[in-house]
Amino acid sequence: MRLAGQSLLTLQTIVEAIVFSSRWLVAPFLIGLILGLGALVYKFMLKLFEFAIQLPGATLPDVMVGILSLVDLTLVANLILIVICSSYENFIVPLGSEKRREWPEGLLRIGFSDLKQKLLGSITAIAAVNVLEWFMDINRQADSIKLGWLVGILLAFAAAMLLLAISDRISGVPDKRA
Numbered sequence: 001m002r003l004a005g006q007s008l009l010t011l012q013t014i015v016e017a018i019v020f021s022s023r024w025l026v027a028p029f030l031i032g033l034i035l036g037l038g039a040l041v042y043k044f045m046l047k048l049f050e051f052a053i054q055l056p057g058a059t060l061p062d063v064m065v066g067i068l069s070l071v072d073l074t075l076v077a078n079l080i081l082i083v084i085c086s087s088y089e090n091f092i093v094p095l096g097s098e099k100r101r102e103w104p105e106g107l108l109r110i111g112f113s114d115l116k117q118k119l120l121g122s123i124t125a126i127a128a129v130n131v132l133e134w135f136m137d138i139n140r141q142a143d144s145i146k147l148g149w150l151v152g153i154l155l156a157f158a159a160a161m162l163l164l165a166i167s168d169r170i171s172g173v174p175d176k177r178a
Contacts, residue, residue, distance in 0.1 A: 023091050023092050024092065026087060026091050026092060027088075027092060029087075030084050030087055030088055030092075033080055033083060033084050034084060036080060037077060037080050037081065037084070040073060040076060040077050040080070041077070043073065044070065044073045044074070044077070047066075047069060047070060047073065048070060051066040051067075051069075051070065054066070061136050064136050065133055065136045068129055068132055068133040068136065069133060071129050072126060072129045072130060072133065075122055075125050075126045075129060076126060078122060079119065079122040079123070079126070082110065082115070082118050082119065082122065083115075083119070085110070086110035086114075086115045086118075089109070089110065090110070090111075090112070090115075113168050116164055116168075117161075117164065117165065117168070120157065120160060120161045120164055121161060123157055124154070124157040124158055124161050127150075127153055127154045127157050128154055130150065131147075131150045131151060131154050134146070134147065134150055135147070
């Protein structure tokens with residue numbers, strides 16, 4: 001009986017080691033996101049170069065739309081960075097922020113509730129920038145159906161963010177800002 005119990009304990013230890021080691025399978029996804037972030041930097045630089053070339057002859061609405069497209073890419077980059085850092089810290093290995101004082105606090109110790117809020121907040125901000133960008137260029141894109149869809153999607157994201165905040169408050173998830 002004792003041998004069977006010991007074998008079961010050994011099997012349990014092996015299974016636990018395999019399960020917890022499997023977290024490293026997430027690392028290639030994070031490396032892929034880092035490569036995607038690099039591709040986004042490349043596209044940002046191209047957009048910035050195009051914007052700078054067209055700036056002398058651009059109208060004010062064209063300048064605003066150009067800036068909004070740069071803001072949009074920046075928000076997407078921030079979203080990717082939040083996912084990379086929080087996924088690494090939460091699922092692979094905790095980051096040693098005590099040793100690295102220069103690391104931004106906003107990318108460290110992001111719990112699941114904070115991650116949901118940051119992701120949904122970023123997505124809502126990206127949607128808002130897209131709506132504003134489209135609205136600023138409405139003279140060339142006078143399509144009320146598309147504008148309706150864009151505003152509807154933005155409102156859906158805002159409502160989802162509000163519901164998520166309410167559910168976190170009701171469930172007792174502590175607010176770190178307080």
